[in-house]
Amino acid sequence: MQRKAQIKVDKLTYHYGTGPPVLKDISFEIEKGECIALIGQNGAGKTTLAKHFNGLHRPSSGKVYIDGTDTASMKVSELARKVGFVFQNPDHQIFHDTVAREVAFGLKNLRLSPREIEERTAAALEAVGLAEHRQTYPFNLSKGQRQRVALASVLAMRTEIIVLDEPTTGQDFRESVQIMEIVRKLNENGHTIIFITHDMSLVARYARRVLVLCRGEILADGDVRSVFAAPEILKKTYLRPPQITNLAQRLGRHSIPPGVLGVRELYELLVKMRREKIGCCN
Amino acid sequence: MAAVTEYISRNSPIHRLNPLTKMIWALSILGMGLLFNDYRYLLALLASVLLVAAAAGVLRSLLPAAAGLTVLALVLLLVQALFYGQGQVLFYLVPISNRLAVTGPGLLSGLAMAARMMALVLSFLIFLATTRTRDIVLTLVEKLRVPYDYAFMFTTALRFIPAFLSEVRQISEAQQARAYAVEGWNPVKKIKAYAPVAVPLVLLSLNKADQLAMAMETRGYGGGRRTCLRESKMGTADYALSAFLVLLLAGSAAARLAGYGLM
């Protein structure tokens, strides 16, 4: 039995008006429950591609299917029930005077019952750790907290697919980790996650598959380890693997594999090697 | 739409003219447009404006704006035609009950108003398209003695139009992604429906204004007398053209007083 892909992109080409194509003949499939990072330099077409998933952009040619249905036949408000999109700048959407009302906005648009709205709002705020700020005026929160409010408002809509456009840009280290841990939990609960980022160490830590875009084309599509093990590919779109991966790749003559993803991993490899060499622990 | 108020770089004789000359031109179009209301005169005025656009090499770039204006012009034409109230009736918009009469003179009057509106707006857009922002500021400050603050405010407002349009698009996309849709015909609902876009837009704009002001302060703005990198020079072509335009305007006023160009 063939498993139907949750998102299917088939020969997608897109241009703004009469300009040159921003996306060229892109094809790939995403299955339910995947956690994918979309990377590439600015202007490569990452956000443009992602906006095809919820209908904000329509293909100039080619097709996009969500759950087997062609998005061309669905309105943006319909697709919003299947694909949640967290934008880069939370200030592009916040306009209520309390966090709770802001989170409830999407649910009101979905015309849910007040009880359902209340329940989902509470659950979403809990999930992002802002339950105590229900009644806070959103602009009294830090940018990182506002980003979590935006995430909560999308979470409350309980879409199967969640797209996050640069969720950690402009945030400090702790806030970045906080958001990505929430994203990890969402993925563990079965949500399909697609996130756009410039932070390669985030990709190494949280994504399982990577789509590399360069000038509107897919440069690479594979599991994180294999993509990061081939830095020549990343170089074409002016990206580098995380510092630790970079370092591991210089140790090839010591049989360190080129696809090391984290500090712990390299540490354990080195300890093992040293033990084997010296014959005792240190 | 975003590029409509922006400078379009070309190497045309119009571009090389001093901004003051072009301002005088735009003002003379305004003057002649207001003096006359004969549709033939105003259509000729519009044609002359389009010719200038072509000479400047910006006609193709301004076509989208012209198209938008045409829609507005048609509305204007229709409204004027309906409410003119005199002259021989050509047809009725609602044939059965003989309501909403469209008269011959009404149509022509509507045509005149539409042509006037398009000529005026297009001339202003041509001015913006053929003149660099810094030269507009220079002319306003040096030739017209406008205080720098006001000249700067004017050009900055223009510069931010495409930025704000882009913000409106991004905000509206963010709200649409939360299943927000403006449906129905209820006017109260429609006004309320702007809050999700208007509120973030206002807040973002205030924020942007703050950031711009901070950047300006840290570069010494408001510290005393300003100088300018460039000068604004008037060439012979500028003097000749300006003189010609002033005379043309004066001549038009005389013609109008003598009864020409009226319907």
Place this chain on the structure above:
Amino acid sequence: MVTLALLEIENFSFSYPRSEQPALREINLKVEKGEFIGITGPTGAGKSTLTYCLNGIIPHFLGGSYQGRISLGGTSIFDLSPAQISRLVGSVFQDPEAQLISPEVEQEVAFGPENLGLPPAEIGKRIGKALELAGIPGLRNRPTANLSGGEKQRVAIAAALAMLPEILVLDEPTSELDPLGTDEIFKVLDILNKEHGMTIIMVEQKTEQLAAYASRILVFNEGRIALEGEPRQVFVRRRELEEIGVRIPQVARLAGLLGRYEGCALPLTVEEGHLYLESILRG
């Protein structure tokens, strides 16, 4: 003879208007000419606030109340007008778009010198020099609209340099940029600092790059300078950094786990990490 530090901050505290908590508490700092100071720390720690105190935005634009002293070359900064400060301290902000005053690069860089009332010939010269220092001499006649983020930020740097400041203060200039743009900015700053002796104070979250280029790191937390020192001295204090919430460069973290680098210094870059690991693996 005692040389005055270029910038001296003594027991400086600051509170925003209508705020109960001070944003900066008893900051003490001396910056010598030619230093490259990297400032990092969690949101709300007071990093941006400090930059505002250095470029005149505080108190002239944002108000607030302060105690203590900030002196630039011996003069108290609070005795100077914003215009006077602008000749000493150049500023670059986070959002590449929002700090652009003009739709054209040349006019953008001219803006500052024009405000100073300089003669046009001098302004023209300064523009050329500033664009060169910022590594973008070819962009002089371009409109700013279609420039990349990295290019826009370098225009902002050039615009600040045209004022011929003593210190360049940058507030998270790479946060909106992609890795290429980020590299461009750090490279320009490195050249400005090492080849032209520009004193740089840069607030950043990207500690891996900061560790490679800064001569001194300040970690801010809750309005105070919690940690201070050369990058190698700061990034070795793993526990404190984790508690405050500062990202430690991965190479440094690895070295922290493996130990045995007292002979050489804590490695911070990939090159240093490579040398360090080779020596470890040799036994």
